[in-house]
Amino acid sequence: MEYYNIKPSEVAVFSEKLAVEGKGSDHTSIMQGLKHFVRDWSVDGEEERNAVSPRLIETLEALFPRAHRGEKEVRVLIPGSGLGRLAHDVDEMGGKL
Numbered sequence: 001m002e003y004y005n006i007k008p009s010e011v012a013v014f015s016e017k018l019a020v021e022g023k024g025s026d027h028t029s030i031m032q033g034l035k036h037f038v039r040d041w042s043v044d045g046e047e048e049r050n051a052v053s054p055r056l057i058e059t060l061e062a063l064f065p066r067a068h069r070g071e072k073e074v075r076v077l078i079p080g081s082g083l084g085r086l087a088h089d090v091d092e093m094g095g096k097l
Contacts, residue, residue: 003038004034033083036082036083037083039082039085040082040083040084040085040086041083041085049085053085053086053089056086056090057089057090057093060076060090060093061093066093076090078090
C-alpha cells in the first residue's frame, strides 16, 4: 500500500462502506491488478520486463524472421500476459506475428 500511496484509513473507509452495503471486497485481485500495471507499463517495472520480454521477442524473431512472415500467418499464444504489455510488444513486431 505504501508503494501505491494508499493510506490505511482509505482502506478502512472503503471496507466499512462495503460492509454497510453487504458486499465483500477482493483485495488480492486489486493488488494483483496494480502490480501487473506497474510491471507491464511503468518505468518502475522496466527491470522486471527486461528480465524476460527481450529474450521472448528475440526467440520469436529467430523462429519467424521478418523476411518470411509474409509467407504464412503466425499466431502467438501468450498465456498469463498480465495487462498485455508483452502481447503489445509482440504486435509491434509487425505483420500478423
